[in-house]
Amino acid sequence: MSNDLRSPTTTAPIPPMTTLYQRVRQVFADATALAAQRGLLPAAVEPAEVALDRPKQAAHGDLATNLFFGLAKTARSNPRALAEQMLPLVREADATGLLASLEVAGPGFVNLRLAPEGWRSAARDVLVAGERYGHSDTGRGERVLLEFVSANPTGPMHVGHGRGAVLGDALARILRAAGYTVSTEYYINNVGNQVGKLGESVWHWLRDEAKRAAALATWGKGEPVPFPDGFPLGFPEDGYRGAYIAQAAEQLAQNDTLRTVCQSQSDWTDQASWGAAEPRNPTGRMDNRGITVAAWQQMLVRIQDDLSALDIRFDRWFSERQLHGLDPDSQNAVADCAKRLTAADWAFEDAGTVAADDDEGAAPAEATGKAVFFRGTREDVPKPFRDTKDRVILRGDGRPTYFAADIAYHDDKLARGFDHMINILGADHHGYVPRLKGVIHALGDLRRREGDPKADRWSGDRLEVLLVQMVALLRDGKPVPMGKRSGEFVTLRDVIDEVTTPGNPTSGRDAVRFVFLTRKADAQLDFDLEVVRRSSMDNPVYYVQYGHARLASTLARAAAEGKALRPDASLDGLTLDDERDLCLILAEFPEVVARAARGREPHQLAFYLMEVCRAFHAYYSQHKHDARVISDDEQATQSRLALVAAIKGVIAAGLGLLGVAAPERMAELEA
């Protein structure tokens, strides 16, 4: 950091930005270096090893460290005595006079108070760094592939998907700020039974225009679909019944080619009438029919639309079809992986369990051949990745399972050079995790045998799975009934719309995002539509946004009175305890971002922002009479405006990392 904290210098070639916490840590690290020179300690410590806490009690100073508890062991001393010995060295190391006082407390804590220039520098840091305040190199550029949502393209997104989406998007923003190199990816599950059923379901509507028209005329959005009887083939078992099926069918009917296909009376089993019958798909499954592809593409557009309502974009949309060699210029990596695993005895053929009818609609399951199982139970699989059961990758009829495709997918991810993979999954998938890690381990072993020099990259611990718990949708405390089977469910879009305040288009997105981020991923979340729609304090998003707007309006007010914040404003006018506390809170922001990144916990940021606002509102109210921000005291006004700007900057930066708008003013309240 430059020694001139006064001037918010113009952009030098990316200054090595430090934070107040880092500067204090450096002082302690330097002190240990001095101690090492003088034989008091065996070795110096790195700044990062100096744990700094903000004590709960004001009597314990501005910051505290328990550094000497750990060092006492190696120095064969007791913490308290060592701390006493170290204090002079700490003072010596504090060349810039950051620290005002130091004391040893309790069994060996060091409590410290910062000099006014010290704590004020935190506000200066914010103003100098601007939008980049809080950024760090914690992640050291580690290449992370963050896969999230990956909802089947068989219908609109529901609320649970939304939570995973918001978590993933916020996490991507936070990780990037913390110095990770992040790619986000959505895995499109466009092969398999589910998508096949989507095709069948749509097909049924397309076949009967009269019924379709009648249905469309009478169904309301979100209403259960009274599926008519008497369809030639019957509706597919566990097919999709939401009104969106009819909507999709209606849209597909606009497509001339499909219209021709759909109006033909030929049975859907007659491949000839379908156009693209895929020779590489010998079992003739629905998932590769033209109608199916058209249908999931339709659904994908809808999903993308829902995601953009939440301001979420992905770096890449990864098609499962490409793994099966079904997309142009793609290889059948799924079959390849299965073959190589089998060759290396990581998989084996076995009749095993008799195949159950896997509800292929009207077609009864054929007598099956031998299935291929992945040996996830092998003793040489490290314990945490070992499965309790061998899992099928190729069914008796040769069709790959979802797991088989996922093997090829994760092989592909690692082959692309990522250091680390984070998958965000619904908590109901947790049983799936060990087998996925296990198969990555197996692929590593396989590649080692094949002589791949990069084989070590294929290790189970490169995969990290974040499990997201369910969202319980409530309205005024009462559960909103959701039944996928009945076709009666509230979509993510419905929820966003319902909590959007008239006249403020982003309010619904902001509310949904913020509320989703006020809980740890692995905690169940109650989402009460009534509460989130209200603009009250049960609804923290308004609290934080209001704080930002209040800060903005204070700055605007000052400007209007000809007292605008000047770039050279001095912070010397900040003298109150509350101002020191605010600065210390601002100093914590980079710590919080780094912590949220390391722990993959965006909620920490949400809670932090509420704390910032709480402190600001208290300051603002409490000094309404004795120390207003805008006053006749020019010096004090400038300093306080600078503080206000810094607080505003932190809130804006924090909200930005959560993907929530930071408004300059709040929209009119609802009556």
Added chain:
RNA sequence: GUCCUCGUAGCUCAGCAGGAUAGAGCGUUCGCCUCCUAAGCGAAAGGUCACAGGUUCGAUUCCUGUCGGGGACGCCA
């Protein structure tokens, strides 16, 4: 049955790589706008951190077990 996860104020939840006297919001009670946004602030009340052991200077935090809520154990995805 096996595995995962959660159990903290009346309710909903925080609690950072173990630290000092346990934190918020809602709800309840009582206060605060002639003056920068009252969508705000202050105060009061509210707790055997599910239970029992263990690890150590120190445990709400880490480990084991018990009890309770939720979830997963398919040739589904």
